[in-house]
Amino acid sequence: MTSVAREGLNIDHVARFLRSTLLNEYLALPIATLACWLRRESSATHFASLIRLVSSYGGYLDKARVEKVGSIALALGAAGTLFSINDWLTKWAANNWRAIKRGEWDWDREIVLVTGASGGLGASVVQGLLARNPRTTIVIIDFAPMAWTPPVDAKVHYYQADLSDTAAIKAVCARVRAEVGHPTVLVNNAGIARGFTILDGSYADVELTIKTNLTAPFLMIKEFLPDMVKHNHGHIVSICSMSAIAPPPGIADYSASKAGIQAMHEALQLELKHRHNAPSIRLTNGIFNFIRTPLFKGETGLPSRLAPLLHVDTVGDAIVNSLYSGYGGTLYLPGIMRYISMLRGAPEWMLRILRESTVNIPVDFKGRQKIDEKTGALRSS
Template structure:
């Protein structure tokens, strides 16, 4: 009897979710305000990180910018300040857990608890698997994945205490489909997706309904990291395009942000295609890179 009731309850919940999703297509969730909120962005000195910092500042957020390059990140701080915004920079090598802990502690003492954490810092080698050095593989995982663990462990507890906060983890479309010469990169980005999904579900199960998690899935972006890209169906994205889509998605509490947005449907529909078509696409459909070294 109880199983039948649970089946009915589940069907009703499914119908509710379908109706809600349909309504959201035509009536998006209202944008939340970031005015006065403290947003921390890693890898903020260039590329997507720089543009994210400028976009969040433009909607009123106060920025804490982390980067390994002092000149670059201080340049972004000056740009934000010249536009009337508030930003502070910190030098941090996110491949080192002790440095993350130390700089995070400094941020808390000097500025306070962050309202939103944007894990953006990343690297890409783009080499054949057997030519990658042990250190290159380790560094990719350290920066692209493990750093996300360490920053979340530093900044999530205060969010939990006040049941309010947003964590944004930048993955990649390589998280959805691994391709040649991106073995280490794709593995790290698959990890980012799995980590974010699991952490989000854990917070939901523990009753923290004021915490939000967003995973970002951009296609090839013109940041200088990706060279020799193959993608005949779409153009190389600019960092500004990516940042605009991310900030828009975060303001609407989206769990996933695909850039360009049509990739969301491509991923869904792709599951219906024969496996051979997905694993061995034609030249027209193939998206990947040539070796970069």
């Protein structure tokens, strides 16, 4: 199913269409070159022939129109070229200017660990990976029981663990290494959102959110990064959020944890290259708008043509495609979020206007998590 069918037509589809047509330098620049050539005096014979050809089909062409078309095509081609150069620089800077080597990724042998994959986005990523290669070894760590059934012959290993508990993380990671092996791909997907203001949330609400969303990814990386560094091979995916850029009221702890994920991702990029001499380990950071998962209920109230409520499989497909590309980078969904992110450098008054727009988003952020009133710990059901 395509994203058009999932979210409906939105600005991302329009942008992709324009990029492949009007802003496609491989189309626009040849047209500009042809127009320039037709303006030459030596091309008068060819120009007259072109006029007769166009006129025979009911059109009308003269030198002035050719010059105008050429100027427009040149401008569009130049813009497309700048977009391509920017994309090229962004890709290679994120990957330390290192191309994939032949045989670097063998999905029959990779071990992929996805946290929070008993359902929601994590499940979508795992199902997408199995659809690409049913022989890939998958490890799922989640507090919730599995809400879906993997194919009978799939190499899927499920471990139940509370990722807000550091001792549980250490124990389950040791089991994974002993029973399955060292993961080469880590998708830090697990997350919770309690949906309370800073004043209304309990100590347990704040602690569980920060521990699950931020501390757990740090510790999971600490557990499995040493083997990746040893072989200079691996891919770590972090799940950030637009709430780290424009935090709405009611999920301050969640937004703070995602801002921490952004900082962790950026620091880890430099540490791998300059401190650990492992520049071939790929890092992907996903900055997503609201996703329709068990994490929250309701609608965002945002214009669906600009900021659609994302289908879980749209995001899952993007993560799987990134993994299979072999390269790291930043995933923005919808794509317009990359330009909103740029506003972090805007004047404070302008940024405040953006943040004020999040005040009345009618979303129930409370999600599926339940807390034991006596212990303050998560309950599995």
